[in-house]
Amino acid sequence: MWNHAVVTGVVALVLLTPAGAGFAYEVVEVRHGGAVAGHVSFAGVPPSPRQFTVHKGTEVCGTERALKKVDVRDGMVRGAVIALEGVERGKPFAAHRDREHAGRGRGAFHYAGGDELNLNVHLDTCSFGPFTGVVTADDAVQFANHDAIRHTLHTYTLQQNTAMLKTVHTRILGADSRTEQVFPGTRLRHAQAVVLTCDRHDFMENWLYLARNPYYAVSDAAGHFRIDGIPPGDYRLVAWHPVLGMRETPVTVAPHGSLAVDFAFAD
Amino acid sequence: MVTTMRYTFTRTMVTGLLVFGLLGGQGANAALLDGLMDGVEETLAERLADRNERLTTGNFYTDARPNAHGPIGMMGDHTHEAGEVMFSYRLMHMWMQGTRLGTNSLTNAEAINLAPMNTGLPPNAPAPLGFGYLAQPESMRMIMHMFGFMYGLNDTVTLMAMVPYTHLNMNHFTRDGRKFITKSEGIGDIRFGSLWRLWAVEAPSIGAHRFHANFAFSVPTGDIEPRDTIPVPEQLNQPGNILDVRLPYPMHLGSGTFDFYPGITYGGEMGRASWGFQTIGTLRAGKNTNDFSKGDAYVVNIHGAYELIQRRLSGSVRFSWNHWEAYNGRDPRIGHPVNAVNQNFPRILPAPVQTGRPELLGGQRLDIFGGVNLLLPEFMGFETRLAVEGGVPIYQYLDGQLETDSIVTFGWQAVY
Numbered sequence: 001m002w003n004h005a006v007v008t009g010v011v012a013l014v015l016l017t018p019a020g021a022g023f024a025y026e027v028v029e030v031r032h033g034g035a036v037a038g039h040v041s042f043a044g045v046p047p048s049p050r051q052f053t054v055h056k057g058t059e060v061c062g063t064e065r066a067l068k069k070v071d072v073r074d075g076m077v078r079g080a081v082i083a084l085e086g087v088e089r090g091k092p093f094a095a096h097r098d099r100e101h102a103g104r105g106r107g108a109f110h111y112a113g114g115d116e117l118n119l120n121v122h123l124d125t126c127s128f129g130p131f132t133g134v135v136t137a138d139d140a141v142q143f144a145n146h147d148a149i150r151h152t153l154h155t156y157t158l159q160q161n162t163a164m165l166k167t168v169h170t171r172i173l174g175a176d177s178r179t180e181q182v183f184p185g186t187r188l189r190h191a192q193a194v195v196l197t198c199d200r201h202d203f204m205e206n207w208l209y210l211a212r213n214p215y216y217a218v219s220d221a222a223g224h225f226r227i228d229g230i231p232p233g234d235y236r237l238v239a240w241h242p243v244l245g246m247r248e249t250p251v252t253v254a255p256h257g258s259l260a261v262d263f264a265f266a267d
Numbered sequence: 268m269v270t271t272m273r274y275t276f277t278r279t280m281v282t283g284l285l286v287f288g289l290l291g292g293q294g295a296n297a298a299l300l301d302g303l304m305d306g307v308e309e310t311l312a313e314r315l316a317d318r319n320e321r322l323t324t325g326n327f328y329t330d331a332r333p334n335a336h337g338p339i340g341m342m343g344d345h346t347h348e349a350g351e352v353m354f355s356y357r358l359m360h361m362w363m364q365g366t367r368l369g370t371n372s373l374t375n376a377e378a379i380n381l382a383p384m385n386t387g388l389p390p391n392a393p394a395p396l397g398f399g400y401l402a403q404p405e406s407m408r409m410i411m412h413m414f415g416f417m418y419g420l421n422d423t424v425t426l427m428a429m430v431p432y433t434h435l436n437m438n439h440f441t442r443d444g445r446k447f448i449t450k451s452e453g454i455g456d457i458r459f460g461s462l463w464r465l466w467a468v469e470a471p472s473i474g475a476h477r478f479h480a481n482f483a484f485s486v487p488t489g490d491i492e493p494r495d496t497i498p499v500p501e502q503l504n505q506p507g508n509i510l511d512v513r514l515p516y517p518m519h520l521g522s523g524t525f526d527f528y529p530g531i532t533y534g535g536e537m538g539r540a541s542w543g544f545q546t547i548g549t550l551r552a553g554k555n556t557n558d559f560s561k562g563d564a565y566v567v568n569i570h571g572a573y574e575l576i577q578r579r580l581s582g583s584v585r586f587s588w589n590h591w592e593a594y595n596g597r598d599p600r601i602g603h604p605v606n607a608v609n610q611n612f613p614r615i616l617p618a619p620v621q622t623g624r625p626e627l628l629g630g631q632r633l634d635i636f637g638g639v640n641l642l643l644p645e646f647m648g649f650e651t652r653l654a655v656e657g658g659v660p661i662y663q664y665l666d667g668q669l670e671t672d673s674i675v676t677f678g679w680q681a682v683y
Contacts, residue, residue: 055331055578055645056331056645149648150648152328152348152351154326154328156323156325159312163312163315163316163320163321163322164308164309164312164321164322164323164324165321165322165323165324166301166308166323166324166325167297167298167301167323167324167325167326167422167467168297169297169422170297170327170328170348170349170422171348171349171350172348172349172350172351172419174350199328199330199348200331202330
């Protein structure tokens, strides 16, 4: 009887412990919000796109594909993720759509927004979407395969302090099928980013920064970013790119203030 | 007592693993040892970081390469992604000829003159003139069709099922110079199993290393009472000179018991090379309805393969060590066909044939195999392989039974 009670208690404790401990974010009304804006630049010669010969599903993917990991135009970086770390409450997640503009793939990330990020990955023409994006812990990510061929979704976490990729999911995505996958907070506790790959197509590779709040932006073709509606306070502003690395700087956001911060990467 | 304990333990393990796999595996880590190997992984990752490399863990996916699967003679060598299925067919041919006692091959004359049981002589001692076996097997051919199915249940568990259909032919000669053949044919013991992903790490400079556990069981669907006719021994004046008998143990199509197959498999690959190790045990649960059980057994496989033509053809070499124990108990209707027909016949009559002596059915053997895997272009989403592997023993130790000469396996596998 006593043993039974102890076991039940332990099981209940395990089951009821919040899976995403450390990722709590609360949506509240933001008054007197400030903004941070700037540019991300790159000096030097960016790596060339990697070329791949396609072996499977060539009727959809084509026979040759390229993966452009670093997108630099006129010294400005497109696709760097800029995130404000340390914001525990504030505006809701915004709804928006990011689609790969260059190359053959038509994949897209659609963020439905609200209290959660609500990421939808529209896999199209053997592409998940843009090379970079964001994801949040415990978000039920929807994957929709719009291709008439099979893909094998394989996701990893990139650990913060070690150069290590740890598998989170592997799932067969049949032709024109959908699946929902959660990235549990317990497995993202030491993660910096999530990687999406297709085991059948090695040119399909996307990196999602692990956002703790809605205060993030992805730099555009001119290297420009802007984050607004920030509750006044002291934070850490991070610029992250899976190939170029990370830059960070402390920032103080004043009520109705507008802060200009630029990040620079080099080869 | 020991058998009962082993059966209870095995049953508990099976139940626990199935419950864990079906209910818990979905939400748990992809590989069972994830989390337990953090220290090793971090150490490895730090060393690799010095070489500007990343360590990847938990990746069991094998790219479309011919040697992503082991040699076709091995089973349960690879796992599947969640939702992935594989259909397979294997055609196995085994040829056995001549009797071996210990490590020595015997002539037919020597073999038929070994002392049968019930003579009071030590096992396998030369019998007094005229008191050896009544008949002697010369050779045996086994042809097995094996139909297989594998399914990736989740990130941890791959389920598998195998249905064998076997043809057995044994050629004999009698003491008085006649020859005859006995045959049995039918479905064997159907095997159900699961493969459990344990741990996987990889990096460019260290290659990929994957471990999984094998756990399977078979149900006794194979016939352990096959019958055929044999020429009547001269001592028995049987009308028609033909006797319909229950065939001895090597002609059985199954074990008659629930059998369990625990094991562990390691596979590695780097560049165009791959290699692996597998050990699988066979544990018999109790005795069958005819009051005997086959002996426990284990097999150890070590193989290496190389991709000869990229994404198309690979060659492999495999060493396979097999050890199997002698039977426990005996079927009272085997080995005494004379007594089975005529209960009044003196029971001291020698056993008519060596294959009717279950205490001699243990042995061990080391085989060497060479094989090729051919990966066909993907068609309709199916990744198809054709493979063949052939081998010969380089060492065998038997207690006076037919020795193995060659084993050839042809296989077809389609993954979707």
